[in-house]
Structures are given as structure tokens and as C-alpha cells.
Amino acid sequence: MSDLRVGVVGVGVMGADHAERVVRKTAGARLVAVSDPDWARAEGLGARLDARVVADPLELIASNEVDAVILASPGFVHAEQLFACLEHGKPVLCEKPLTMDAASALQVVEREHKLGRQLIQVGFMRRFDPEYAAMKQLLDSGELGRTLLLHNVHRNKSVPTTFRSEMIVRDSMVHEVDVARWLFGSEITRITVRTPQPTSLVADGVLDPQLALFELANGAMADVEVFVNFQVGYEVRCEAVAERGSATIGLGAGVFTRAGGQWGGAMPADFRVRFEQAYDIEVQRWVDATVRGEIDGPSAWDGYAAAAVCEAGLESLSSGRPVEVTLADRSKVLG
Template sequence: MSINVGVIGVGMIGQDHVRRLTHVLSGARVAAVTDVDLDRARAVARDLPGAVLHPTGAALVADPGVDAVVVTSWGPTHEEYVLACVAAGKQVFCEKPLAPTRVACERIVDAETAAGRRLVMVGFMRRYDAQYRAMKEIVAGGGIGLPLLMHAAHRNPSVPDFFTSDMIINDSAVHDIDVARWMFDEEVAAVTVLKPRTSRKAKAGFHDPLLVLLETVSGVLVDVEASVNAGFAYDIRGEVVCEDGTVALSESAGAVVKRAGTYSGRVPADWQERFVRAFDAELQCWVDAVAADRSTGPSAWDGYAATVVCETGLAALRSGAREPVVLRERPDLYGSAA
């Protein structure tokens, strides 16, 4: 039996999730859609047999024919829709950010805690990428000793016109922030942001690239190079340095070719190419959990913690100083690990 999923927001990522739910994954059908651009939502609904077009996200959440909700609308709207889902007792998959501010995330955590069960999963898809999962398994296994450092890079070839300077941290580095918490099962304790020479390709007012230095509670240091004008490709890198060895992501999206004294491999063109299988695995995991009436994946607490670290990172960018990360006490609902 398929679960009926409502999708709020059918822009680029929303339409990609509609395609995924309809043609790639099992156990779900898109039963309802809405978007601030109703003409766009209407066009999407037209290709989905039996799908209902709703005028608002609130109406979609209230639809008794919708079992669970995917929120892929503009970030500042997430809080409203996630809170509506929690109030309705419906499981919700929310693309990051859970909400753009600490206070908004806290309202979601409070609502879910009051409900007494987890209903929210946040879309940090790197946790479902095969390479990241293999890296975590090796680190957690202890065979190469305790982790000391992690080197990471998030290089976008370019970004859309709506992209702001703050989004280098909030939209790009946030993925590495979540990976760091998940990789080492602990919180980030402090953030420092360094500003190297600005790229000539950077938009006016942008500090691009940035070097974001995270300190975890146990003292692991994670440096994240964040660039949004790399030009050549979508280049994601990660290496964990431990006491007795290192483990790193592959640098190639496909086969590595060696011939005639040369070494070559493909670098992904964009985030969709690099993480398509991770997106598939992530959403299938959520669908399976909804069908089984259980929770899974990155929680509202994970969304809250990532947002707080991003806010702290922006404070560090502006102050030029090391800024401590201050989190509220974690509710028992979310366990003890990141």
C-alpha cells in the first residue's frame, strides 16, 4: 500500500522530489501539490494522475487524503509548514534549513517535544551518500585510531543570482557542518571563519572563498573550504585524519583512467549529478519509515544545531574572532548522539 504524499513547493528541488517519488522510489505516490506560483503547481499536478492542487500549504497539510508531507518551499516558510504537520500528527520531510533562525528551530523542537514523538526529518542527504557512509563506518570502527582532523571542501562552479553572501555558510557550508556533527557523533563547540584573498570572480560584497574552522566538543578540528565561483565543476572533498591513518572521499565521480603518462577522471558538473543516489536513498528511507509509522534520519534537533552553528559562523565572519556555539539542552526525545 502506497502512502499519499503532499509536496509543498515545486521549484527545482521540489520537482526533482516529485519525479523521484513518482518514477524512482517505491511505496509512495504524490497525492497533492502546492506552490506560491500556482500556475507552476498546476502544471506539475497535471502530470500526476489523481493529484490535488491546493491553494496553500496549510490547505495541503489539512487534506485528509495526505498521509505525509514533503516541504521544499523557500526556507523562511519551512517553520509554518513543519509546525502545521506536527500539529496534525503527520510526518514531514523538510529540506534544509529546518528553519533559518535559531528561534524558529526552537519552536519546532518545542512543538515536537510536546507531541511526544519525532515527526520531522531534515534533508541532510550527505548522510545517505555511499562514500560518506563508508568513511563514517571506518572512523567509527576505530581501526585507524581516534579522529584528529577533518579537511573538507564545498566548491560550486557558480550560484544563481538570488544567492547571497551569507548563503556561502547557510546554504553551502551547512552540509559540512552537519557531516561533522554526524561523522564524530558530537556537537560543534566553536567556529572561526577566515577570509583569504577574494576571488576576482566573486560578486560585489562577497567574501569568496571562505575557510570555516569548526571545533568539536572533544577537540576534533574540521576545516571547510567554501567557494561558490570555482567555475570548473562541483567539487566536494572530505578527508578524516586519525591517529593511525586517514580515510577520504574519492575525487572522481566515475572511473579513473590512467594511460600514456596521464591520470584522469570526471568531476561532477552539479549537485544533482554528485548526490542523485544519496537523494534517492534518503527519501526512500523516509517513505519506508512513514509506512512503518516510525521516525528516521536527521532530526529536528539536527536541523536546530546546524542552524545555530551557521548563525555562529556568520557572527565569526563579521567579528573575525573565534565564536563559541551555544546550544540549548537537548530534549530526551532526540537521544544523545548528533
């Protein structure tokens, strides 16, 4: 069985990480091509990892030498590039967001559905994190009864000053949206985003932290704190409350020290540290599934649904009121 030949579109931080990952840590795959608007960046990486540099991402996608694509380009070019993947029948692991809005995401879903074959997997990597996976397994086992509530926390040490209130919903809360949909196995039907008096350590007008309430079709609820200027470190925590117990992940791990008057440990600096293993597993399993002609993770629909929830979330952020999530009828779209 020969190796899957992978091309990476967009080699900024995430794309370069993925390219390295394919080369250094993934069985059964080979990096053959990279593409990036920043030619020097692409060339440097291509030289280091022994991959061809292709100027035009659409050419990379179309190339006969490329079996499958990792899309780590900016979100606003995803739609075009995903359509190209679908046209050429190329399996693609697409970093979130699927596209820039729910309407175009739905078009992607529909176009893929017409092909009659799932080619698109969305990069919600948390589903591959061993802790999240173990929690999902525990909840699905029914050992704790039905799951009633989630309490989620998503904190970044800090973000660039260009990171505005809307991005907190679109780029950070979106992960919590996927986690809630996935853990409950149900769609979010309503979202409320509220904001307390913001931290003073942020530019004027940025609403940080935010507190969201998700209401799901199955009657469950999730509350979510997103706080992207927490100062301390990166923290993603999730507590599921079920009828006969609760389960929590994301508590401190690693070396436990007693030093400087304190007991405890270090917070991870950022998501790349916290979720490195999740990314490794995601890419390995995506490669394995691709070889089998399948996907093994969040689908285009999941990307679309997350986008629709975030759009409603943005409306709620500005109104302070609950907003219904309008989702296409899944059974019709995928029927």
C-alpha cells in the same frame, strides 16, 4: 500494505525532483498532492505526475488524503508549515534550513518533543550518499582509532550573483556543519570563519572562498573550505584523519579518460548530479521509516543545531574571530 500517500509542498527544482522521485523511483509511496505559490508550475507537474494540485499548502498538510509531506518550500515559510505538520500529526521530510534562525528552530524542536513522537526529518542528504555512509561506518568501526580531524572542501562551479557572503555560510557551509556533527557524533562548540583575498571572479564585496574552523565538544576539529565560484565544477570532498589512518571521499569517479593530452575524468556539474543517488536513498528510506512510524535520518534537533552553528559562523564572518556556539541544553529540551 497500501502505499504511503505523499504530498509535496513547493515544487521548484528540489520539490519537483522529489515529486518525480516519489513517482518514478520509490517503492511503497504514491504522490497524491502538490502545492506551490506558482499555480501554473504546480498544475504542470500535477498533470504530468497525476497528482492533485492544492493551492493552500496548509490545506495540503491537513488533508486526509495525505499521509506524509515533503517540504521543499522556501525557508521563510518552513516554521508555519512545520507547525501545521506537527498539529496534524503528519510526518515530514523538510529540506534545509529547518527554519530561518536558531530561535525558531528550537521552537520547532520543542513543539515536536511535546508530541512525544518524531515527525520531522531534515533533508541533509549527504548522510545517505553511499560514500559518506561508508566513511561513517569505517570511522565508527574504530578500525582507524579515534577520529581527530576533518578536512572538508565544498565547491560549486558558480552561483548566481545574488548569492552573497552570508549565504555561503547559511546555504553551503551548513552541509559541512551537519557532516562534522554527524561524523564526530559531537556538537560544534566554536566556529571561526576566515576569508583570504577573494577570487576576482565574483562581485565586489562577496567573500569567496571562505575557510572555517569547527571545534567540537569531543576535542576534535574540522577545517572547511567553501568556494562557491570555483569555475571547474561541483566538488564535495571530506578527509577524516584518525589515529591510525585517514579516509577520504569525493575524489573523482566515473569514466576515466585519456584524451586531449590529459588523463582524468569529468567533474559533476552540480549537486543534483553528485548527490542524485543520495536523494534517492534518502526518500526511499524516509518512506520506509515513515510507514514504520519512525524517522531515519537527521532530526529536528540536527536542523536546530546546524542553524545555531551557522548563526555563530555569520558573526565570525563579520568579526574574523572565533565565536562560541550557544546551544540549548539538549538533555533539558529533549529530556
